[in-house]
Amino acid sequence: xxxxxxxxxxxxxxxxxxxxxxxxxxxxxxxxxxxxxxxxxxxxxxxxxxxxxxxxxxxxxxxxxxxxxxxxxxxxxxxxxxxxxxxxxxxxxxxxxxxxxxxxxxxxxxxxxxxxxxxxxxxxxxxxxxxxxxxxxxxxxxxxxxxxxxxxxxxxxxxxxxxxxxxxxxxxxxxxxxxxxxxxxxxxxxxxxxxxxxxxxxxxxxxxxxxxxxxxxxxxxxxxxxxxxxxxxxxxxxxxxxxxxxxxxxxxxxxxxxxxxxxxxxxxxxxxxxxxxxxxxxxxxxxxxxxxxxxxxxxxxxxxxxxxxxxxxxxxxxxxxxxxxxxxxxxxxxxxxxxxxxxxxxxxxxxxxxxxxxxxxxxxxxxxxxxxxxxxxxxxxxxxxxxxxxxxxxxxxxxxxxxxxxxxxxxxxxxxxxxxxxxxx
Numbered sequence: 001x002x003x004x005x006x007x008x009x010x011x012x013x014x015x016x017x018x019x020x021x022x023x024x025x026x027x028x029x030x031x032x033x034x035x036x037x038x039x040x041x042x043x044x045x046x047x048x049x050x051x052x053x054x055x056x057x058x059x060x061x062x063x064x065x066x067x068x069x070x071x072x073x074x075x076x077x078x079x080x081x082x083x084x085x086x087x088x089x090x091x092x093x094x095x096x097x098x099x100x101x102x103x104x105x106x107x108x109x110x111x112x113x114x115x116x117x118x119x120x121x122x123x124x125x126x127x128x129x130x131x132x133x134x135x136x137x138x139x140x141x142x143x144x145x146x147x148x149x150x151x152x153x154x155x156x157x158x159x160x161x162x163x164x165x166x167x168x169x170x171x172x173x174x175x176x177x178x179x180x181x182x183x184x185x186x187x188x189x190x191x192x193x194x195x196x197x198x199x200x201x202x203x204x205x206x207x208x209x210x211x212x213x214x215x216x217x218x219x220x221x222x223x224x225x226x227x228x229x230x231x232x233x234x235x236x237x238x239x240x241x242x243x244x245x246x247x248x249x250x251x252x253x254x255x256x257x258x259x260x261x262x263x264x265x266x267x268x269x270x271x272x273x274x275x276x277x278x279x280x281x282x283x284x285x286x287x288x289x290x291x292x293x294x295x296x297x298x299x300x301x302x303x304x305x306x307x308x309x310x311x312x313x314x315x316x317x318x319x320x321x322x323x324x325x326x327x328x329x330x331x332x333x334x335x336x337x338x339x340x341x342x343x344x345x346x347x348x349x350x351x352x353x354x355x356x357x358x359x360x361x362x363x364x365x366x367x368x369x370x371x372x373x374x375x376x377x378x379x380x381x382x383x384x385x386x387x388x389x390x391x392x393x394x395x396x397x398x399x400x401x402x403x404x405x406x407x408x409x410x411x412x413x414x415x416x417x418x419x420x421x422x423x424x425x
Contacts, residue, residue: 005190045161052069064314069125110406115198116141117198126155137175146187200212201383248342250283263331308335343355343363
């Protein structure tokens with residue numbers, strides 16, 4: 001059995017070739033069995049997660065991180081459901097995205113093929129173990145998983161259940177390789193396997209992602225943080241805007257698609273802000289505002305420049321009153337992280353201006369930022385969110401784990417016909 005990291009990575013690369021050769025139905029059958037084995041091992045996974053939770057609680061881990069780490073029967077059922085959803089997605093491998101016949105008669109096709117070996121590096125998110133495995137395998141790839149020490153017992157238990165499905169379906173277990181060595185040195189070694197690893201995807205806090213980006217020699221999908229905004233326009237429906245605000249900020253404040261800043265048009269601020277602040281405070285949210293916001297709600301804490309750039313990941317929100325939509329856009333361009341922006345408005349022209357003026361990965365019109373999620377956007381689940389403009393941008397599903405290549409079909413065409421030799425004729 002391979003022992004060194006490089007040997008295990010080579011075994012994963014070899015397994016990737018076997019996965020790439022699986023047909024659509026074989027991949028669907030594999031993923032369904034993975035969901036079944038995970039559900040069958042629910043007691044084992046929960047016991048392992050309990051060990052991780054005890055350690056994390058004793059070490060003073062934040063509530064937001066504890067929420068990401070925690071598993072229960074409902075969450076495991078949801079993870080299994082996400083695997084089954086991925087199994088039913090259209091298979092991206094082999095899809096011809098474009099075909100044209102050139103003047104010389106050659107047929108040029110663009111075909112989607114697997115990337116190869118994906119290195120997934122993540123923190124206290126045991127669900128990523130299953131999500132990443134399902135998406136990578138559906139896209140014909142193998143995956144090397146390197147989770148954090150805070151979720152190691154949970155990750156191992158989940159990976160063992162999934163590997164049992166691989167074994168039962170006759171797929172090399174190395175196609176899902178979990179590294180149980182949490183040392184940073186091991187991560188750096190993995191990130192420098194340029195002849196084996198085709199893409200690295202870090203998923204976690206800004207510190208982890210910057211560490212990966214700084215030390216990697218392989219391509220990296222980056223998403224530093226989620227500073228998501230809600231802009232309440234002059235023509236907003238206030239009840240609708242309030243629903244978006246409460247859902248976006250309070251349902252799960254520790255995730256990257258939670259709202260961190262609310263911008264309010266000056267002409268509706270006096271009517272909307274007191275209701276909004278009251279609703280937020282009823283749910284335990286600390287509200288920090290600029291001078292104009294505090295002039296309306298006098299007991300609001302002052303917001304600093306750092307607050308507008310912060311990913312709080314907690315029940316805290318920054319508020320600013322703006323002159324109008326253009327100042328809101330300028331604020332987002334300055335402080336945003338290209339993740340998700342929301343506008344509440346009944347004015348179609350304003351909505352279109354907002355959408356076209358921002359380059360963020362996801363822009364919402366009258367919908368909660370919490371929909372910025374692969375599962376909610378029809379991807380089954382997501383392996384991460386890219387805010388770097390590489391081959392993928394925004395929530396990444398199975399299709400984002402493939403790449404287009406050219407396939408050319410001809411009938412003997414050559415670019416330069418052979419010229420007669422010196423003695424010809």
